[in-house]
Amino acid sequence: MNPVLPDPTSSSPQLVCRAVLPLDTPRVLELTRQIWNGQDYIPFVWQDWLADAAGFLAVAEYGERLAGLGKLTRLAEDEWWLEGLRVHPEFEGRGFATHIHRYLMERWRALGKGVVRLATASKRIAVHRICEKLGFHKVAEFGAYDRQAQAEGQASDFCLIWEEELAEAFAFASQSPLLPLCFELVDLGWQWAKPRLAYLQRYVAASQAYWWRGRTALVCVEEDDEDEGKSLMIRWVACEPQELEGLLADFANLAAQNGYRKAAWIAPLQAPILEALAKAGYQPAWDFSLYIFEYAE
Numbered sequence: 001m002n003p004v005l006p007d008p009t010s011s012s013p014q015l016v017c018r019a020v021l022p023l024d025t026p027r028v029l030e031l032t033r034q035i036w037n038g039q040d041y042i043p044f045v046w047q048d049w050l051a052d053a054a055g056f057l058a059v060a061e062y063g064e065r066l067a068g069l070g071k072l073t074r075l076a077e078d079e080w081w082l083e084g085l086r087v088h089p090e091f092e093g094r095g096f097a098t099h100i101h102r103y104l105m106e107r108w109r110a111l112g113k114g115v116v117r118l119a120t121a122s123k124r125i126a127v128h129r130i131c132e133k134l135g136f137h138k139v140a141e142f143g144a145y146d147r148q149a150q151a152e153g154q155a156s157d158f159c160l161i162w163e164e165e166l167a168e169a170f171a172f173a174s175q176s177p178l179l180p181l182c183f184e185l186v187d188l189g190w191q192w193a194k195p196r197l198a199y200l201q202r203y204v205a206a207s208q209a210y211w212w213r214g215r216t217a218l219v220c221v222e223e224d225d226e227d228e229g230k231s232l233m234i235r236w237v238a239c240e241p242q243e244l245e246g247l248l249a250d251f252a253n254l255a256a257q258n259g260y261r262k263a264a265w266i267a268p269l270q271a272p273i274l275e276a277l278a279k280a281g282y283q284p285a286w287d288f289s290l291y292i293f294e295y296a297e
């Protein structure tokens with residue numbers, strides 16, 4: 001189905017999807033205030049999203065009203081991410097999100113290739129339904145786990161990965177037997193993608209990539225941007241599955257040494273990983289999980 005265009009014979013408004021304009025900003029911020037009790041993250045990333053020339057940011061207008069929005073983000077030439085799907089609560093249940101999603105997929109077919117993914121909560125049935133209708137498949141499921149950081153003073157065995165070790169580190173991470181248990185995906189910060197040298201390079205350049213116990217494991221970390229100053233999150237981990245428990249336990253030391261109260265991981269929901277998390281003292285932090293859906297052509 002094409003995006004809904006104005007029908008000159010109809011007197012009632014039609015939904016029109018189009019590229020965003022900077023002057024849409026006040027109405028977008030007004031819309032996002034209605035989402036998740038005012039806790040939507042979009043206001044914090046909006047200026048970056050407007051400035052992102054490689055992706056495509058869409059709004060949907062219904063008559064004079066801004067009814068919704070959504071964003072297509074380019075991670076790599078053949079790897080894309082859909083995010084920010086929003087419909088104003090007054091317009092829910094009319095198929096608007098389906099239209100916005102379909103419109104963004106049309107833009108993707110014009111702009112990109114390869115694969116498109118998105119993340120949504122296990123409880124977000126409307127998005128699951130849209131994904132099913134548009135040919136996406138669920139490829140992964142993650143859940144948030146955390147534990148208190150260890151008391152300061154505990155020794156940890158992490159060592160920053162240097163730029164000149166990047167090729168070696170990427171070869172290590174690509175061959176990690178943990179990767180299949182991670183659904184072959186790594187966390188780029190609320191965006192999951194196949195491991196690539198360029199993604200690891202970003203963590204290395206930001207001094208967020210570590211070796212553990214010599215070359216026993218590799219881990220990339222980042223401060224939890226939703227919980228500023230409180231949690232250090234694992235974004236990417238590579239090791240033998242039997243080393244994971246020890247790594248997770250020691251990661252709580254690293255978090256403490258860097259001044260965080262908690263160590264956290266949005267972890268793949270796979271039995272050996274859940275077992276290692278439990279043994280290392282991590283607890284579930286959410287009462288829902290995250291589904292990753294994928295569309296590939």
Ligand SMILES: CC(C)(COP(=O)(O)OP(=O)(O)OC[C@H]1O[C@@H](n2cnc3c(N)ncnc32)[C@H](O)[C@@H]1OP(=O)(O)O)[C@@H](O)C(=O)NCCC(=O)NCCS
Pocket residue numbers: 035036084085086087088091092093094095096097098099119120121124125126127129130
């Ligand atoms: C989630 C959201 C985008 C859905 O928007 P929407 O315009 O109401 O969605 P649609 O009307 O296109 O509905 C999509 C499908 O889900 C179904 N659906 C909607 N809510 C449902 C529910 N609670 N249970 C089961 N099915 C549901 C619809 O019937 C439709 O399926 P159909 O075409 O087979 O009838 C909107 O509610 C929203 O912005 N929520 C807050 C922000 C958010 O959660 N965004 C998603 C982040 S991943």
